[in-house]
Amino acid sequence: MSAFFRKRKLRYPLLALLILGLVASILIAFVSELIAGIFFFLFAAAFAFTWLIEKRTYEATEKHIETLSYRMKKVGEEALLEMPIGILLADEEFKIEWANPYISSVLEYDTLIGESIYSLSDDFHTLVKSEEIRDLTVTLGDRKYRVYYKSDDRLFYLFDITEQVEIESLYYADRTVIGILFIDNYDELAQGMDDQTRSNLNSLVTSLVNDWGATHGIFVKRVSSDRFMAVFNESILKQLETSKFAILDDIREVTAKDNLALTLSIGVGAGSASLVELGSMAQSGLDLVLGRGGDQVAIKHPSGKVKFYGGKTNPVEKRTRVRARVISHALRDLIQDSDQVFIMGHKMPDMDSIGAAVGVAKMAAMNKVKASIVLDFDEYDRSVSRLMEEIESDADLFEQFITPEEALADMTDNSLLVVVDTHKPSMVIEERLLQRMERVVLIDHHRRGEEFITNTMLVYMEPYASSTAELVTELIEYQPKHEKLSMLEATAMLAGIIVDTKSFTLRTGARTFEAASYLRANGADTVLVQRLLKEDMDTYLERARIVETVEFVGDGIAIAHGEPDRIYSPVLIAQTADILLTMKDVNASFVIAERSEGGVGISARSLGEVNVQVIMENLGGGGHLTNAATQMPDATIDEAIEKLRETISEIYEGEQTE
Numbered sequence: 001m002s003a004f005f006r007k008r009k010l011r012y013p014l015l016a017l018l019i020l021g022l023v024a025s026i027l028i029a030f031v032s033e034l035i036a037g038i039f040f041f042l043f044a045a046a047f048a049f050t051w052l053i054e055k056r057t058y059e060a061t062e063k064h065i066e067t068l069s070y071r072m073k074k075v076g077e078e079a080l081l082e083m084p085i086g087i088l089l090a091d092e093e094f095k096i097e098w099a100n101p102y103i104s105s106v107l108e109y110d111t112l113i114g115e116s117i118y119s120l121s122d123d124f125h126t127l128v129k130s131e132e133i134r135d136l137t138v139t140l141g142d143r144k145y146r147v148y149y150k151s152d153d154r155l156f157y158l159f160d161i162t163e164q165v166e167i168e169s170l171y172y173a174d175r176t177v178i179g180i181l182f183i184d185n186y187d188e189l190a191q192g193m194d195d196q197t198r199s200n201l202n203s204l205v206t207s208l209v210n211d212w213g214a215t216h217g218i219f220v221k222r223v224s225s226d227r228f229m230a231v232f233n234e235s236i237l238k239q240l241e242t243s244k245f246a247i248l249d250d251i252r253e254v255t256a257k258d259n260l261a262l263t264l265s266i267g268v269g270a271g272s273a274s275l276v277e278l279g280s281m282a283q284s285g286l287d288l289v290l291g292r293g294g295d296q297v298a299i300k301h302p303s304g305k306v307k308f309y310g311g312k313t314n315p316v317e318k319r320t321r322v323r324a325r326v327i328s329h330a331l332r333d334l335i336q337d338s339d340q341v342f343i344m345g346h347k348m349p350d351m352d353s354i355g356a357a358v359g360v361a362k363m364a365a366m367n368k369v370k371a372s373i374v375l376d377f378d379e380y381d382r383s384v385s386r387l388m389e390e391i392e393s394d395a396d397l398f399e400q401f402i403t404p405e406e407a408l409a410d411m412t413d414n415s416l417l418v419v420v421d422t423h424k425p426s427m428v429i430e431e432r433l434l435q436r437m438e439r440v441v442l443i444d445h446h447r448r449g450e451e452f453i454t455n456t457m458l459v460y461m462e463p464y465a466s467s468t469a470e471l472v473t474e475l476i477e478y479q480p481k482h483e484k485l486s487m488l489e490a491t492a493m494l495a496g497i498i499v500d501t502k503s504f505t506l507r508t509g510a511r512t513f514e515a516a517s518y519l520r521a522n523g524a525d526t527v528l529v530q531r532l533l534k535e536d537m538d539t540y541l542e543r544a545r546i547v548e549t550v551e552f553v554g555d556g557i558a559i560a561h562g563e564p565d566r567i568y569s570p571v572l573i574a575q576t577a578d579i580l581l582t583m584k585d586v587n588a589s590f591v592i593a594e595r596s597e598g599g600v601g602i603s604a605r606s607l608g609e610v611n612v613q614v615i616m617e618n619l620g621g622g623g624h625l626t627n628a629a630t631q632m633p634d635a636t637i638d639e640a641i642e643k644l645r646e647t648i649s650e651i652y653e654g655e656q657t658e
Contacts, residue, residue, distance in 0.1 A: 086145065086158030090117050094128060094154065103158060107140060117156070123147075124156075137161065177237050177270045178278040179218075179230035180286045181209060184263045184294035186226035201260065208254060212247045216240065230266075237270055237299070241309070245297045248310045252295070263295035271301040288448055306450050311611050311625055324471075327460045328478035331418075334441060334458060335367045338416035342407050342437075344374040344429050346422035348570055351532075352467045354384055355496030356420040356443065358391075358489050359472035361400050366479045372402045372410070374429055383499075383571045386532045387492060394488050404430035411436065418443065421468040423461060424451045424622070443471055445500075447613060449622040463624070466512040469496030473515040490524035495532055502578060506626055535575075542568070543576045546591060550580065553648055557610060558586045561637050562593030570601060574629070577605040588612055592640050599633035600640045610652075618647045 086103030088096055099112040109115070117124050123138040127149050135148045144165045145158040183205060190198050202225070209228055213220035216239060218232040248264055255262040267286025269278035285298035288306065296310040335341055341364040345353030357373045364371035380388065392398050402410075407430065411417075417437040419428060423444045428434055434453065441458045445465040465471050473493055476485070485493075497516055501508045504516075520526070546568075550560040558580050562568045573591045580589035588610035595601045602619065604612035605627055612628040621630020632640050 084160060086156075086160075088112070088117065088156040088158070090154040090156070092154075094118065094124075106143070106160075137165070173233065173235035173238075175234050175271070175273065176275065176278060177232050177234055177268060178275070178282045179232070179266055179268045180282045181220075181228035181230060182265045182267075182286055182290070182294075183226040184265050184290075186262065189260060189262065190225070204255070204258070205251070205262065208251055209247070212250070234270060237268065241299075241307070245309045248295060248297065265289040265294045266297040268297065268299040270299055271303070277302065304450075308614060308617065311447075311614060321474075324474040325478045327458070328475040330458055331363065331441060331460075331475060332367055332479060334416055334439065335364050335369050337414075338369060338439065339412055339414045340410070341369055341371040341416045341418060342374055342411065342433065343371060343418045343420060344407075344433060345420050346424075346427045347376075347379065347429055349375065349380050349384060349421075349429070350496075350571065351384060351387065351492075351499040352469050352496035353421040354380075354387060355493040356468035356472045358397070358492045359469060359476055360418050360420060360443070362483070362485060362489055363472075363476055363479050366476075366481070366483050368482065371400055372407060373400050374404055374407045374433065375401050376404060376429055377401075379429075383533070383535075386534075387495065390488060390528070390532070391492070394486070397486070397488060404433065407433055408436070413438065415439065416441065419453060420444065420472070422446070423448060423453055425453050426451060428453075443468055443475075445471060446622070447624055449617065464509065466507045466509065467497045467500035469493040469500070470512055470515040473497075473518055474511070477518060485519070485522040487523040487525055490519045490522045491528050491532075494519045494524040494526070495529045498529055499533065500627075507624070539572060539575075542572060543579060546573075546576045546593070547580060553645055554652060556585055556587030557648060558583070558589045559641060559644065560589070560591050561641060562591075564594070564637055566594060567596050568593035570595070570603070570629075573601060573603040574605075577603040581605045581607065590615075590644055592637055592644070594637065595631065597633075599631060600635050600637055601631050602629060602640060602644065604628045604630075614651060615644075615647055618651070619643060 084102055085100075086106065087100040088103060089098040091097050094117045096112045096115050096117060104112050107120070117128070120140060121138045123136055124147075127133060127136045127147060128151075134151075135146060138145055138147055140158075142162075143160055144162045146161045148157040148159075149155070150157075186201075186205075190201065193201065206222055209220055209222075212218070213230065216232070216236050218230050218236060221229045223229050245266065248266075251262055251264045265286060267282045267284065267289060269281030269283075269285065272278050272281070281300040281302070285300040285306065288300070289296045289298045289308075296308055299307040299309075341360070343357040343360045345357050349357075354375075361371040361373055391401070411433065415437065416439045417433060418441045419434070420443050422428060423442055423446065425431060425434055434440065434455075438455070440453065440456045441460075442453055442456050443460045445462055445468050447463045448461060460471060460475075462471055494516060497512065497519075498504070501512060504512065516524075546560050546562055548560075549562075550558050552558055560576065560580060562573070573593050577589045577591045580586055580591070588604070588606040590612075591603050592600055602616065602621070604616055604623070606612040606625065608626055611625050613623050613625050616623055616628035616630045619630045619632065621628060623629055632643070635643065
C-alpha cells in the first residue's frame with residue numbers, strides 16, 4: 001500500500017485521510033455498530049471518489065509534462081540548429097570544435113571545424129584575453145555581430161545586429177551640430193575702410209560663407225558683422241573633417257588677393273541631443289580657438305574631447321595697450337589684497353620662465369607685498385644655471401627663490417599664486433600648490449591646449465606675444481613706480497625674450513621690440529645676456545652628432561635623434577631643432593632623444609609652413625605653430641620616430657586624426 005501511494009505521489013494527503021476515517025469508524029463502533037457501518041461505507045465511497053479524481057489529475061499532469069518536455073526539447077534543438085543565432089564551441093587552443101549550421105552558412109565555410117577562432121576576426125583576441133569584457137561587436141564579412149563569450153565552456157554566441165548598427169549610424173549621422181564662425185580680424189580691417197569698401201568686404205565674406213554652406217548643405221545665418229551661425233548634422237561634419245575645413249584656406253586665399261588677409265575661426269558643438277549644450281560647446285570651442293591664435297576649427301564633444309583643424313598661419317598681433325593696462329591694474333589689485341605672492345613656472349624652467357617669474361616678483365615688490373619664486377633647485381637646465389649663478393650673487397633677489405616644500409608650508413588662504421609660461425596643470429613645478437591655492441593668476445604666451453588651469457581669478461594669455469617675459473614687461477609698465485627694475489632683473493627678462501624669439505627672428509612683433517627697449521632703458525645688460533647664452537664646446541659637439549643623424553620626411557621636414565640609452569637635456573634638443581631650421585630646404589625640424597625621467601622627448605620647430613603644434617598635440621604635447629614639443633614616457637627612440645612619421649603622414653597626406 002505504501003509503495004502504491006509513493007508511486008502515485010499520494011502518500012501524505014490520502015494516507016492521512018484513510019487513517020483518520022479508520023480511527024473515526026472504530027470510535028463510532030463503540031457507540032453503535034450500525035452507525036459505524038454506515039459511516040465506514042460513506043467514508044469508503046468518498047475516499048474512492050477522491051482517489052479517482054486525484055489519479056486522473058495526476059495522469060493529466062504527467063501527460064502535460066511529457067508533452068511540454070518533448071516540445072521544449074524540440075524547440076531547443078531547433079534553436080540550436082535552425083534559429084538565426086551563431087554558436088561556436090572551441091577547444092583549449094581556441095580551435096572550433098563545433099559550429100551550428102546557421103553560422104557555418106553565414107560565413108560561407110565548407111566547414112568551420114578545426115579553424116582558429118582568431119582567424120574569423122582579430123577582435124576575438126580582445127574577448128578571450130580580457131577578464132572583464134564578456135561581449136563585443138565584431139565584423140564578419142559584411143555583417144555585424146554581438147558576440148557573447150562563456151569562458152568556462154569556451155562557448156561563443158553570435159547575434160546579428162547589422163540592422164541595429166545601421167539604424168544607430170543613421171541616428172548619429174542625423175544628429176544636429178551647431179557651429180559659430182568668427183571673422184578673426186574683421187574689426188581691425190573694417191575700421192579704416194569707407195562705406196563702399198566695407199560693403200564690398202561684407203558681400204565678399206557673406207558670399208564665401210554662403211557658398212560653402214550651400215555646397216555642403218549647411219544652414220548659415222550671419223548674426224553680426226563678424227559672426228555667423230551654422231546648423232548642420234554629423235554626416236556633414238564628417239565631410240568637413242575629411243576636407244579639413246577647406247573654408248579656412250578659401251577665406252584666407254581669396255581675401256589675400258584683395259590684400260585683406262582675413263582669417264576664419266570656427267567653434268563646433270557636436271555629440272549631444274541638447275541644443276543648449278551644443279550652443280554652449282560651440283562657443284567654448286570658439287573661445288578655445290581664439291585663445292590659440294585663430295584661423296582654426298575646434299570641434300568639442302560632451303566628453304570634453306576636442307579636435308583641432310587648421311592653424312596654418314602665424315597669429316596676427318591683436319592685443320592692445322588698453323588690455324595690457326586693464327590686466328596690469330587687475331593684477332595690482334589682486335597683489336595688494338594678498339598677504340604674499342608665490343610665482344611658479346613650468347618644470348625644467350627656461351630663461352623665459354625664470355625671467356617672467358622675476359618680473360612678477362618685481363611687481364609684487366612695487367606694491368610692497370612679499371613675493372617668493374618657487375623653484376626646484378635640482379631641476380633646471382645648464383642654460384639657466386648661469387643665470388642662477390648671477391642671481392645668487394644678488395642676495396636680495398636670491399632670497400626670493402624657495403623650494404616647493406617651503407611654499408606649501410608658508411602659503412595661507414590669502415596668498416596669491418601666479419603661474420607663468422604654462423597653462424597646463426601637469427607642467428607646473430608643484431601641482432599641490434595649484435590644488436591648494438584658491439587665488440590663482442595665469443600669465444602665458446602659448447596657444448591654449450585642451451589641458452588648462454581652470455580655478456583662476458585672472459587669465460592673461462596672449463599667443464601673439466613672443467614670450468611670457470614680454471607680457472610681464474608690459475604689465476610692469478603700468479605698476480606703481482615705488483621701485484625700479486634692477487640691472488639683473490631687467491637682464492633676466494630680456495634674456496627670456498631673446499631666447500624665445502631666437503634673437504628676435506621668430507614670433508617677433510613691434511611690441512616685442514618695445515618691451516626689449518623698455519628693459520634696455522631700465523639697465524638690461526646685453527653683454528651679460530650674451531654671456532648667459534654662451535655654450536661650451538662639448539654642447540656644440542653633442543649637437544653636431546645629433547645633426548648627423550638627420551633624415552627627411554616629405555617636403556622639407558627633417559627628423560634627427562640622439563643615441564639610444566643616452567640622456568640629453570631638453571634645452572640641447574631644442575637648440576638642435578633650432579639649428580636644423582637654419583639649414584637650407586628645411587621647413588620643419590624634429591629632434592628626438594631620451595629623457596632623464598624615462599621615455600623620450602621630441603622638440604619641434606617650424607618656419608610656419610608646417611604646423612608643428614598640431615603634430616605635437618597628436619602625440620600628447622603642444623606649443624605654438626612654429627615651436628612645440630611633447631614627451632612620450634613609454635616609447636623608445638625608434639618607436640617615437642615611427643609614430644612621428646605616421647602622424648606627419650596622417651595630417652599632411654591623409655585624413656586628420658587629432
